[in-house]
Amino acid sequence: EPEVTQTPSHQVTQMGQEVILRCVPISNHLYFYWYRQILGQKVEFLVSFYNNEISEKSEIFDDQFSVERPDGSNFTLKIRSTKLEDSAMYFCASTPDRGRTEAFFGQGTRLTVV
Amino acid sequence: AQSVAQPEDQVNVAEGNPLTVKCTYSVSGNPYLFWYVQYPNRGLQFLLKYITGDNLVKGSYGFEAEFNKSQTSFHLKKPSALVSDSALYFCAVREDGNNRLAFGKGNQVVVIP
Numbered sequence: 001e002p003e004v005t006q007t008p009s010h011q012v013t014q015m016g017q018e019v020i021l022r023c024v025p026i027s028n029h030l031y032f033y034w035y036r037q038i039l040g041q042k043v044e045f046l047v048s049f050y051n052n053e054i055s056e057k058s059e060i061f062d063d064q065f066s067v068e069r070p071d072g073s074n075f076t077l078k079i080r081s082t083k084l085e086d087s088a089m090y091f092c093a094s095t096p097d098r099g100r101t102e103a104f105f106g107q108g109t110r111l112t113v114v
Numbered sequence: 115a116q117s118v119a120q121p122e123d124q125v126n127v128a129e130g131n132p133l134t135v136k137c138t139y140s141v142s143g144n145p146y147l148f149w150y151v152q153y154p155n156r157g158l159q160f161l162l163k164y165i166t167g168d169n170l171v172k173g174s175y176g177f178e179a180e181f182n183k184s185q186t187s188f189h190l191k192k193p194s195a196l197v198s199d200s201a202l203y204f205c206a207v208r209e210d211g212n213n214r215l216a217f218g219k220g221n222q223v224v225v226i227p
Contacts, residue, residue, distance in 0.1 A: 004157075031213065043158070043204060045214040056213045091157060100165045102148055103215060105158040 002026045006092050006106035013082055013113055021077045021109045023092030032075045033093040033103060034067065036060070043091065049075065050098075082113045116141045116209045120218035128226050133195040135221045137188045137205030144210040147188040149179055152202040152220070161203075164188060175199070195225045 005024045013019050025032050034046040047057045049067050064080045075094075079086055089110050093103040117140045127133050139145055146165050150158040162173025164181040172178045179190045188205060205218045 033213075033215075035215075035217075042219040043206075043215075043217040045216070048213040050213075058214070093158075098213065100146060102160045102163050104160070105150070107157040 002104075004092055004094055004104050004106035006090075006109050008109060009107065010110045011112070013111070015084060015113055016081050019079050019082055019111065021079075021090050021092075021111070023075045023077075023106055024073050025075055025092065025094030026096075026104055027073070029094035029096045029104070031055075031095045031098060032067075032069070033095075034077045035091045035093060035105075036088040037091065037108075038085075038088045046077075079111075082111075084113050087111055087113045116145075116207050116212065116214075116216040118205050118207050118216055118218035120203075120205055120221050122221055123219075124222040124224060126224045126226060127195045129197055130194050133190075133192040133199065133223065133225070135190040135203050135205075135223060137190065137218060138186050139188060139205070139207045140186065141207055141209045146208040146210065147179075147181060148206045148208070148215065149173065149177070149188075149190050150204045150206060152204065154201075158204065161190070195223075197225045197227050199223060200225045 007022045032049045035043050037043045045058050047061045048055045066078045068076050089108045091108045092106040095101045095103050119138045148163045149161040164171050169181045177192050202220045204220045206215045
């Protein structure tokens with residue numbers, strides 16, 4: 001069964017450093033997403049991406065965040081200058097279309113900012 | 115704005131007994147409703163969805179959920195719980211025409227042998 005894969009599974013970084021989280025969405029999917037889950041809290045939407053541009057973003061997704069699809073398979077989330085409060089589990093997801101289909105989630109990357 | 119409420123933090127149930135996890139939602143348009151399950155150190159795994167049609171939807175692992183428009187609810191149910199059903203369950207809603215999923219805070223289900 002096709003799946004969304006994320007690397008690394010765990011990333012530890014120092015405050016102020018840049019991190020790139022990587023995702024390989026399901027190959028025939030067209031919409032890509034990043035969500036995050038701070039420990040003990042709900043899963044929050046960050047951004048959606050379609051046709052090589054951001055289609056929607058939340059208020060969390062400020063200027064320190066960016067997304068990119070550098071090639072035909074990878075989808076990345078970059079956090080430019082990490083803060084302690086960026087520590088969370090980051091989930092990548094993809095869907096083949098916009099509305100009715102369930103999102104397929106990756107295993108997540110646990111980001112720890114120290 | 116779309117939102118989801120899962121009123122209980124933890125649901126304890128004895129193995130073999132019926133399991134219910136509650137969810138209510140708020141959207142301004144037509145809702146697309148989803149249930150996901152999360153096992154420890156794992157991603158979100160899709161269980162079932164309501165898009166349109168029959169209010170009772172059946173999903174993976176014997177789970178089902180009933181869409182109730184008047185009560186704006188989408189409770190998850192399983193007639194006979196297994197110990198292996200112990201996990202974190204998330205209800206989510208997407209509004210028609212919208213990309214983002216709004217999640218509830220999740221319910222920890224503990225099935226007692």
